[in-house]
Amino acid sequence: MTASAPVTTGSNRVVKPWPALWALVIGFFMILVDTTIVSVANPAIKTALDPDTNNLDNVVWVTSAYLLAYAVPLLVTGRMGDRFGPKNLYLSGLVVFTLASLWCGLSESLGMLIAARAVQGLGAALMTPQTMTVITRLFPPQQRGAAMGLWGATAGVASLVGPIAGGLLVDSWGWEWIFFVNLPVGVIAFIAAWILVPKLERHAHSFDIPGVIVSGVGLFLLVFGLQEGEKMSWDGWVWAMILVGVALLVVFVIMQARTKNEPLVPLGLFRDRNFSVANLAITTVGFTVTSMVVPLMFFIQVARGLDPTQAALLMIPMAVVSGVLAPFAGKLLDRTDPRVLLIPGLLLVAIAIFAYSMTMGVDTPLWVYLIIAGVMGVGQAGMWGPLATTANRNLPRALAGAGSGVYNTTRQIGSVIGSAAIAALMQARLEANLPGASESGFGTSTGAIPPAVAEPFATAMSQTILLPAFVLLIGVVAVCFMQRPSSIPAARS
Numbered sequence: 001m002t003a004s005a006p007v008t009t010g011s012n013r014v015v016k017p018w019p020a021l022w023a024l025v026i027g028f029f030m031i032l033v034d035t036t037i038v039s040v041a042n043p044a045i046k047t048a049l050d051p052d053t054n055n056l057d058n059v060v061w062v063t064s065a066y067l068l069a070y071a072v073p074l075l076v077t078g079r080m081g082d083r084f085g086p087k088n089l090y091l092s093g094l095v096v097f098t099l100a101s102l103w104c105g106l107s108e109s110l111g112m113l114i115a116a117r118a119v120q121g122l123g124a125a126l127m128t129p130q131t132m133t134v135i136t137r138l139f140p141p142q143q144r145g146a147a148m149g150l151w152g153a154t155a156g157v158a159s160l161v162g163p164i165a166g167g168l169l170v171d172s173w174g175w176e177w178i179f180f181v182n183l184p185v186g187v188i189a190f191i192a193a194w195i196l197v198p199k200l201e202r203h204a205h206s207f208d209i210p211g212v213i214v215s216g217v218g219l220f221l222l223v224f225g226l227q228e229g230e231k232m233s234w235d236g237w238v239w240a241m242i243l244v245g246v247a248l249l250v251v252f253v254i255m256q257a258r259t260k261n262e263p264l265v266p267l268g269l270f271r272d273r274n275f276s277v278a279n280l281a282i283t284t285v286g287f288t289v290t291s292m293v294v295p296l297m298f299f300i301q302v303a304r305g306l307d308p309t310q311a312a313l314l315m316i317p318m319a320v321v322s323g324v325l326a327p328f329a330g331k332l333l334d335r336t337d338p339r340v341l342l343i344p345g346l347l348l349v350a351i352a353i354f355a356y357s358m359t360m361g362v363d364t365p366l367w368v369y370l371i372i373a374g375v376m377g378v379g380q381a382g383m384w385g386p387l388a389t390t391a392n393r394n395l396p397r398a399l400a401g402a403g404s405g406v407y408n409t410t411r412q413i414g415s416v417i418g419s420a421a422i423a424a425l426m427q428a429r430l431e432a433n434l435p436g437a438s439e440s441g442f443g444t445s446t447g448a449i450p451p452a453v454a455e456p457f458a459t460a461m462s463q464t465i466l467l468p469a470f471v472l473l474i475g476v477v478a479v480c481f482m483q484r485p486s487s488i489p490a491a492r493s
Contacts, residue, residue: 017138021147023196024131027094027189028151029158030182031124034101035070035415036162038063038117039293040308041175043301048175049110058110060294060423065114067290067419068223069121070128071412072216075264078129078405086130086137087197091190093126098186104179132404136392137200148389149330153381157323163293164319167312208264211255215264218248219413226420266402269395274338275403277482278391279410281346284475285383286414288468291422292353298426299360299461300369303454314369321377330385338390342479345382346472352376353469360462362454390482418468425467429460 038045046059081089100120107113131151139147169177222245225238232238256263270276300311329341352375359368388407395403433456449457 017147019196020134020138020198021131021150023189023192024090024134025150025154026185026192027090027097027127028131029154030185030189031097031127032154032158033162033165034066034120034124034179034182035063035290036158036293037166037178038066038162039297040163040166040301040312041170041178042294042297044170044175044308045110045113049107049113060419061114062110062117063290063294064223064416064419064423066117066121066124067412067416068220069118070124071121071409071416072219073122073125073212074129074409074412075215075405076212077125078133078402078408079264080126081130081133081404082402085199086133087193087199090127090130090193090197093123093130094186094190094193095123096120096126097123098182098190101179101182101186105176128408129404132388132392132407134197134200136395136404138198143334146327146330146334148392149327149333149385151385151388153323153326153330153385157319157326161319163297163315164312167308167310171307171309208256208259208261211252211259211264214248214255215252218245218252219416221245221248223416223420226417226424265406269403269406272394274390274394274482275392275407277478278387279407280478281342281475282387282391282407282411283414284471284478285346285387286411287418287421288349288353288414288472288475289418290415291418291471292356292465292468294419294422295426295461295464296356296360299458302449303360303362303458303461304366314366315373317370317374318377318380321374322380325378325381326385329381330389333386333389337482337484338386339479339482341382341386342390342482343476345379345386346476346479348379349376349383350379350469350472350476352379353465353472357462357465357469360458360465362451362458387479418471422464422467426460426464429463430457433457433460433463 042059042062045062050058077089077093097120100116100123103116104113104120107116135147135151165181166178169175169181221241225242225245253267256265256267270279297311300306300314301308306314329345333341352372355372355375356369359372391407392403434453
């Protein structure tokens with residue numbers, strides 16, 4: 001790791017940035033794992049808690065409720081970290097998240113599990129912005145690339161370790177243990193953060209409560225409409241809900257521009273081109289990473305008949321390659337134009353998803369998926385950390401919380417919309433390729449399916465996974481418009 005000089009906090013306590021960051025990474029890793037760990041457990045949860053219905057939409061709400069409750073508060077929790085201290089907000093969120101994990105594991109109905117996941121999401125919303133705030137406030141701009149390399153490695157590996165850990169836990173002890181495992185991790189994370197994370201200087205902020213309400217209601221209406229549209233046959237009221245949600249989000253932006261008090265989102269942040277572009281790109285990344293895993297796991301487990309552990313093992317090359325390369329990508333980013341890493345990184349991930357779509361058949365050798373996973377791992381190493389670093393490199397420290405809140409909000413908005421959109425598309429493609437699938441229940445529970453329907457089921461999943469691939473291509477185009485940050489010297493000719 002790149003050396004970083006000790007920092008003197010507002011209490012005149014000298015701290016070393018790296019141990020503080022490592023302490024926060026433990027909890028950050030845990031909450032990001034919970035974004036994807038449920039994808040492997042979805043068939044088992046469906047069988048245990050929702051065996052009497054044939055729609056996939058119900059069980060997908062276990063993920064969507066978490067992501068929705070995670071996304072909505074992020075704008076204000078970033079500001080709360082500035083006002084009350086990143087350490088205090090992080091520890092409070094960690095307690096909420098850990099206790100909600102216990103509630104999830106003890107749930108006896110799908111409705112109870114969805115409610116517990118929503119509370120989990122609130123805890124995650126308190127924690128996440130504080131990790132980036134600490135990086136921005138403890139590390140100087142020329143060293144943030146290495147620090148964000150660790151942050152990016154954590155985000156990338158967590159999104160891949162989730163399915164692996166989920167498969168092992170579901171097969172060994174049952175779906176409940178994907179939540180129970182958070183209890184010891186939460187305790188360790190709390191102790192480490194209490195000891196190693198400093199109390200940083202606070203900045204007074206007012207809170208735009210009307211903005212919080214309008215943005216939250218708008219996002220909820222949009223996502224709920226997308227989530228339930230297919231099941232409700234896209235009735236007029238569904239479209240009305242989606243349009244009202246979009247309208248409220250537009251109103252929110254107008255409110256932020258016209259407020260005379262301190263806005264929830266300082267629109268001046270977007271005058272920095274790299275911040276704006278990075279937020280657009282991370283939205284596509286959140287959409288892609290969350291949505292691609294769902295049809296992939298259903299294909300592997302239902303069409304190919306692998307158990308959760310076997311399915312998860314196919315993801316190992318992603319986790320290993322991304323985890324090894326991400327810190328090196330972070331160090332390189334401190335010395336080079338971010339586009340050098342971001343364009344090939346995002347493009348490789350998109351290419352890997354297209355490769356999954358082209359090879360999702362019942363006769364494809366499983367080793368093919370290991371190769372595709374390795375290619376995706378290379379791409380992810382040049383995606384997470386470089387995007388986060390570029391977004392926050394030029395932000396003043398007083399706006400670190402606001403910038404972190406906006407960045408994480410856009411990422412989660414992408415994840416929420418991706419989760420909702422993929423559920424609707426999966427159901428639609430199943431009906432197109434397997435007429436009457438909703439009534440027959442094919443693909444909505446664990447267990448082997450007849451060979452005659454395995455191929456059309458696989459076709460439906462291969463068509464569905466194209467959506468996140470095309471969305472990520474938007475991110476590739478966006479990062480082409482980034483600029484070399486002023487803190488990085490121009491290359492000599």
